[in-house]
Amino acid sequence: MSVKERIERLKKDKGATILAHNYCSEEVQDVADFVGDSLALAIKAKEIEEPMIVFCGVTFMAESAKILNPGKKVVMPEPDAVCPMANMCTSSQLDEVREKDPDAVIIGYVNTSADAKSRMDICCTSANSVKVVMSAEEGNVLFVPDRNLGSNVSESCGRAMDLWEGFCPTHQAFTRQMVEDMKARYPEATVMAHPECRPEVARMADMVGSTSQMLQFAKDSDAQEFIVLTEMGLGHRLRRDSPAKVFHFPHVAICPPMKMTDLRSVLRALEEEGPEVVIDADVMDAARRPLERMVAIR
Ligand code: SF4
Numbered sequence: 001m002s003v004k005e006r007i008e009r010l011k012k013d014k015g016a017t018i019l020a021h022n023y024c025s026e027e028v029q030d031v032a033d034f035v036g037d038s039l040a041l042a043i044k045a046k047e048i049e050e051p052m053i054v055f056c057g058v059t060f061m062a063e064s065a066k067i068l069n070p071g072k073k074v075v076m077p078e079p080d081a082v083c084p085m086a087n088m089c090t091s092s093q094l095d096e097v098r099e100k101d102p103d104a105v106i107i108g109y110v111n112t113s114a115d116a117k118s119r120m121d122i123c124c125t126s127a128n129s130v131k132v133v134m135s136a137e138e139g140n141v142l143f144v145p146d147r148n149l150g151s152n153v154s155e156s157c158g159r160a161m162d163l164w165e166g167f168c169p170t171h172q173a174f175t176r177q178m179v180e181d182m183k184a185r186y187p188e189a190t191v192m193a194h195p196e197c198r199p200e201v202a203r204m205a206d207m208v209g210s211t212s213q214m215l216q217f218a219k220d221s222d223a224q225e226f227i228v229l230t231e232m233g234l235g236h237r238l239r240r241d242s243p244a245k246v247f248h249f250p251h252v253a254i255c256p257p258m259k260m261t262d263l264r265s266v267l268r269a270l271e272e273e274g275p276e277v278v279i280d281a282d283v284m285d286a287a288r289r290p291l292e293r294m295v296a297i298r
Pocket residue numbers: 023058083084085086111168169170171196231255256257258
């Protein structure tokens with residue numbers, strides 16, 4: 001029996017649902033029951049009725065699944081797959097912010113640890129960040145940890161915010177020069193950019209959106225060729241959803257933690273029903289409110 005067949009068999013036997021992010025490798029996306037961006041995965045995780053969730057992605061996503069559906073066993077094939085941006089803002093740093101300004105509204109990108117989320121007022125993903133920021137109460141808003149996303153959102157909705165100094169190393173690597181070179185090479189291409197890109201890069205794009213929004217845009221668009229400024233794992237779904245269209249990614253568009261999960265580690269996680277995502281009960285309770293507020297805004 002192939003690894004893929006063994007995964008299929010164990011999935012049924014154990015009542016497991018496999019969730020995978022759009023940036024995962026093609027082989028992992030192909031065995032998943034549901035593939036999506038952070039918002040879609042969080043919404044899906046909340047609805048799952050099977051007893052076990054196998055989460056393929058990075059740790060903050062698996063933690064969010066556990067917090068939103070605490071009765072399920074959530075296992076992660078690669079528990080060391082950590083988003084570097086999620087380590088750029090800690091709960092103790094947010095405690096210091098609160099001490100200085102107790103009324104500050106803290107909006108946190110979902111790319112943060114459960115511990116940091118427990119100190120936030122509301123979370124957002126790249127798919128609903130503009131709506132979340134627009135919904136924030138009057139007062140000083142601090143957006144953490146992604147300065148690029150914060151700056152792009154602030155620009156598109158005209159709301160001033162204090163920005164944390166975090167960033168995604170993968171999207172930060174895309175420069176104006178790189179995009180200019182790609183545009184020169186593919187002059188007919190429509191440019192789609194993820195809002196984790198630097199603001200000066202996002203401004204060069206024809207559309208700025210989350211990975212799900214890019215998938216929809218590419219399907220609906222009359223354009224036949226695209227430059228895609230995000231992680232190249234998205235290419236798998238773009239090509240499947242729009243097989244007649246052509247997609248070009250920057251050569252540096254790779255997120256190493258997202259590529260850690262492979263079929264062998266998915267199989268092992270199913271066999272061993274672990275490693276399991278375990279979060280302190282108080283942290284889970286405190287982090288649930290900002291996450292629930294996030295999934296309510298679509
Ligand atoms: S692409 Fe960037 S933000 Fe997303 S998981 Fe990788 S490092 Fe984190």
